[in-house]
Amino acid sequence: MGNSFTNLGAFQSLHIVMLGLDSAGKTTVLYRLKFNEFVNTVPTIGFNTEKIRLGGAGASRGISCHFWDVGGQEKLRPLWKPYSRCTDGIVYVVDSVDAERLEEARTELHKITRSVENQGTPLLVIANKQDLPRALDVGEIEKQLALSELPPSTPFHVQPSCAIIGEGLEEGMDKLYEMIVKRRKSLKQKKKRP
Numbered sequence: 001m002g003n004s005f006t007n008l009g010a011f012q013s014l015h016i017v018m019l020g021l022d023s024a025g026k027t028t029v030l031y032r033l034k035f036n037e038f039v040n041t042v043p044t045i046g047f048n049t050e051k052i053r054l055g056g057a058g059a060s061r062g063i064s065c066h067f068w069d070v071g072g073q074e075k076l077r078p079l080w081k082p083y084s085r086c087t088d089g090i091v092y093v094v095d096s097v098d099a100e101r102l103e104e105a106r107t108e109l110h111k112i113t114r115s116v117e118n119q120g121t122p123l124l125v126i127a128n129k130q131d132l133p134r135a136l137d138v139g140e141i142e143k144q145l146a147l148s149e150l151p152p153s154t155p156f157h158v159q160p161s162c163a164i165i166g167e168g169l170e171e172g173m174d175k176l177y178e179m180i181v182k183r184r185k186s187l188k189q190k191k192k193r194p
């Protein structure tokens with residue numbers, strides 16, 4: 001017997017794209033989720049992709065995801081749009097210490113969520129590097145990224161994390177998964193209506 005969450009997980013793999021400025025910690029998050037250990041990274045030129053079965057004890061446990069982690073350097077950002085097309089969810093990783101570049105992070109995030117193909121796609125913002133002194137808290141990150149100005153159709157959650165030790169990542173993926181399931185249910189109901 002399964003509930004609607006496990007049923008969704010049994011039949012398909014979720015397509016998740018991971019975006020964010022260079023050095024935010026995307027690749028560290030990717031390999032943390034994949035191997036449950038710290039992997040020393042180099043800047044991503046192009047993208048990394050991994051199929052990952054989520055762990056933890058929450059709603060997303062056992063769910064298969066196909067992650068695309070796209071490099072965040074400025075010259076690579078034109079890749080973000082094609083990689084984020086028709087995904088089930090967007091993970092946007094932010095360096096919570098890099099206050100100077102939060103405005104840039106905000107501009108890029110709003111560009112991607114405004115794109116027609118991404119209307120309604122659930123968004124998980126990872127406020128990463130919370131282990132460092134002077135890391136901005138979730139409320140401040142939410143404000144600086146102007147999340148209240150995202151398109152009203154975009155469900156989002158902000159998750160504090162430290163990708164080095166993996167803190168917060170499972171909770172974040174649970175939230176993203178719950179938003180994805182909710183969206184699928186409402187799309188299904190809309191289709192049923194005459």
Ligand SMILES: Nc1nc2c(ncn2[C@@H]2O[C@H](COP(=O)(O)OP(=O)(O)OP(=O)(O)O)[C@@H](O)[C@H]2O)c(=O)[nH]1
Nearest residue numbers: 022023024025026027028041043044072129162163
């Ligand atoms: N202190 C701390 N450092 C972190 C954390 N997450 C990642 N880092 C470090 O931040 C640096 C950049 O991490 P990456 O994962 O390579 O960043 P990225 O977002 O993939 O960067 P690009 O590939 O250039 O887009 C590395 O030195 C990581 O070890 C964290 O939670 N805390």
Ligand SMILES: [Mg+2]
Nearest residue numbers: 026027043044
């Ligand atoms: Mg990378």
